[in-house]
Amino acid sequence: MKKYKISTTISYPVKGAMGRTGNWRVFKPILDKEKCVKCLRCWIYCPEATIIRNNDDTVDIDFEYCKGCGICANVCKVKAIIMEREGKKK
Amino acid sequence: MAIKDLPREECYIPGSAACPGCPATMAMRTVFKAIGKNMVMIVPACCTAVIESLHPNTSFDIPTMNIAFEAAAAGASGVEAGLRKQGKTDTTVVAWAGDGGTYDIGIQALSGALERQTNFIYICYNNEIYSNTGIQRSGATPYAAWTTTTVGGKTEFRKEMGEIIMSHHIPYAAQTCVSYPEDLYNKVKKAKSIKGSKYIEIMAPCPPGWRFGMERTVEMGTMAVETGAWALYEYENEVVTFNGKSKLILEGKIKRKPIEDWIKYQGRFRHLFIPKKDVEKIKAIENHIDQKWERYRKCYL
Numbered sequence: 001m002k003k004y005k006i007s008t009t010i011s012y013p014v015k016g017a018m019g020r021t022g023n024w025r026v027f028k029p030i031l032d033k034e035k036c037v038k039c040l041r042c043w044i045y046c047p048e049a050t051i052i053r054n055n056d057d058t059v060d061i062d063f064e065y066c067k068g069c070g071i072c073a074n075v076c077k078v079k080a081i082i083m084e085r086e087g088k089k090k
Numbered sequence: 091m092a093i094k095d096l097p098r099e100e101c102y103i104p105g106s107a108a109c110p111g112c113p114a115t116m117a118m119r120t121v122f123k124a125i126g127k128n129m130v131m132i133v134p135a136c137c138t139a140v141i142e143s144l145h146p147n148t149s150f151d152i153p154t155m156n157i158a159f160e161a162a163a164a165g166a167s168g169v170e171a172g173l174r175k176q177g178k179t180d181t182t183v184v185a186w187a188g189d190g191g192t193y194d195i196g197i198q199a200l201s202g203a204l205e206r207q208t209n210f211i212y213i214c215y216n217n218e219i220y221s222n223t224g225i226q227r228s229g230a231t232p233y234a235a236w237t238t239t240t241v242g243g244k245t246e247f248r249k250e251m252g253e254i255i256m257s258h259h260i261p262y263a264a265q266t267c268v269s270y271p272e273d274l275y276n277k278v279k280k281a282k283s284i285k286g287s288k289y290i291e292i293m294a295p296c297p298p299g300w301r302f303g304m305e306r307t308v309e310m311g312t313m314a315v316e317t318g319a320w321a322l323y324e325y326e327n328e329v330v331t332f333n334g335k336s337k338l339i340l341e342g343k344i345k346r347k348p349i350e351d352w353i354k355y356q357g358r359f360r361h362l363f364i365p366k367k368d369v370e371k372i373k374a375i376e377n378h379i380d381q382k383w384e385r386y387r388k389c390y391l
């Protein structure tokens with residue numbers, strides 16, 4: 001087979017290709033682990049893959065990249081996630 | 091198949107250029123889970139080409155080739171031939187394009203690839219607009235929807251892409267929706283196991299394009315199905331089978347919900363409610379959907 005020389009632009013996979021997208025957030029998802037029933041709806045629907053699925057199917061949130069869309073809170077049927085304004089005083 | 095049975099592996103990497111609440115990345119994650127790493131994806135100009143993020147970085151952990159707006163299926167045909175020549179026949183070739191790149195400018199290349207029975211999966215994520223370039227109308231935009239090129243609402247009805255695809259008599263085609271990840275996963279998995287041309291279209295409600303809150307993407311998809319504006323079905327060996335709620339609607343076991351339940355949450359239909367309810371236009375949308383389901387019943391029940 002004849003080989004051709006190819007020159008093209010190639011990008012390589014990295015986390016945060018557009019920077020720390022967590023900075024985009026206006027509202028922050030707050031997870032209450034006590035309420036969570038491990039249904040994994042938040043995990044499968046998160047558009048950013050920032051719901052971390054642990055080995056025991058509990059979940060955590062990657063705040064470095066979570067964009068704060070609120071989908072996880074919206075799809076959680078037991079209200080284990082609520083959205084809170086960023087920087088709100090406790 | 092339950093959500094917990096879906097693979098943990100992720101080929102979409104956090105920190106991309108996608109808008110918060112993006113249906114394209116939501117769907118893509120499940121597609122990647124269904125196919126696995128042994129795939130090559132061909133992406134024409136569309137939001138996804140931006141979502142990949144900027145050179146020299148990418149947010150996709152699978153080989154991806156970008157190509158001109160009209161050329162997804164042509165590019166995929168070339169990649170498939172190249173892999174075949176190298177004996178890499180176990181690699182799945184996927185063209186991933188928007189509705190503009192599928193219904194409109196890419197239809198010629200797509201039709202050609204299907205006619206040649208190219209061994210690949212063509213996936214169209216349908217957000218019913220050209221969103222990447224700022225919300226222009228496409229052949230998939232529904233009647234009466236506002237876009238920047240249909241400021242008073244679109245005056246034409248959208249095309250039935252599924253029926254155009256079926257007239258190519260390919261081994262497998264399906265319609266699904268981001269709100270039903272198990273349905274999406276199963277359909278992609280099945281497509282992967284079949285040789286020849288496969289087409290899958292994913293309903294993908296886009297928050298900035300349709301003007302709804304970014305937390306409502308899943309709801310907007312569910313309501314598209316429950317109001318009958320979108321149908322979940324599979325076409326396999328010339329037989330069409332409806333799935334989920336769409337099957338119940340087809341069989342008359344449940345009534346589809348009124349279209350208002352879907353459109354009233356979308357700013358692109360705001361002019362139908364404010365300053366005064368446009369009863370006639372809403373009725374026209376309902377009638378069009380009823381006619382579609384009548385046709386579905388006649389052909390597929």
Ligand SMILES: Cc1ncc(C[n+]2csc(CCOP(=O)(O)OP(=O)(O)O)c2C)c(N)n1
Pocket residue numbers: 135136137138158159160187188189190191192217219220221222223228
């Ligand atoms: C030949 C050509 N015409 C126009 C464009 C500009 N353009 C880039 S993406 C796009 C719209 C894509 O719409 P769609 O395929 O629905 O994908 P989406 O942006 O909605 O994800 C347009 C018009 C182009 N890149 N090439």
Ligand code: SF4
Pocket residue numbers: 029045046047048049050051061062065066067068069070071072073111
């Ligand atoms: S707010 Fe959005 S991006 Fe953040 S974890 Fe929830 S679903 Fe994912």
Ligand code: SF4
Pocket residue numbers: 031035036037038039040041042043059072075076077078079080081
């Ligand atoms: S959706 Fe709610 S209950 Fe389900 S895993 Fe996520 S936090 Fe837990």
Ligand code: SF4
Pocket residue numbers: 107108109110111112113114115137141217221222296297298299
């Ligand atoms: S415009 Fe819509 S489809 Fe495009 S990146 Fe944003 S949310 Fe996703």
Ligand SMILES: [Mg+2]
Pocket residue numbers: 188189190215216217218219220221
């Ligand atoms: Mg589009």
